[in-house]
Amino acid sequence: MARDAEKTISVLLRKAPFDTVRNADALRMSLGLTLRDDKVQVIFLEDGVYTLLKTSPEAIGSAPLARHIETLQSLDCPLVVERESLEERGLGQLSLPVEIKTRAEIAGLLAQSHIVISY
Numbered sequence: 617m618a619r620d621a622e623k624t625i626s627v628l629l630r631k632a633p634f635d636t637v638r639n640a641d642a643l644r645m646s647l648g649l650t651l652r653d654d655k656v657q658v659i660f661l662e663d664g665v666y667t668l669l670k671t672s673p674e675a676i677g678s679a680p681l682a683r684h685i686e687t688l689q690s691l692d693c694p695l696v697v698e699r700e701s702l703e704e705r706g707l708g709q710l711s712l713p714v715e716i717k718t719r720a721e722i723a724g725l726l727a728q729s730h731i732v733i734s735y
Contacts, residue, residue, distance in 0.1 A: 622653060622655060623654045623655070626726055627657070628664070629642050629661070630662045630663065634666070647684060647691075658695050659726075661722065665698070666707075696717050697710065698716075698719055699717065
């Protein structure tokens with residue numbers, strides 16, 4: 617059976633990570649998507665940028681996120697954050713090394729993606 621060509625899959629995290637398992641599920645799903653050798657990139661925008669702050673989500677009953685993010689980084693999955701989302705929320709220094717791109721640059725990434733999954 618012939619294998620499909622590698623696809624680029626973009627997973628968008630748009631919501632705040634607290635009081636929900638939504639972002640943890642998105643990160644876990646992103647890890648699962650790497651099993652087919654597709655290129656997976658995770659893009660944080662709008663309130664999803666809060667996912668990248670140094671926090672202890674388990675202290676308020678939210679799912680832990682750092683382990684999933686670290687695993688994605690070890691698999692060389694690009695983690696991208698939207699500059700305008702950071703600026704609109706007054707956020708500067710992030711606790712994790714990620715690529716910061718403009719809204720226009722992210723639009724270009726999405727246009728090149730075969731699949732876009734928004735959370």
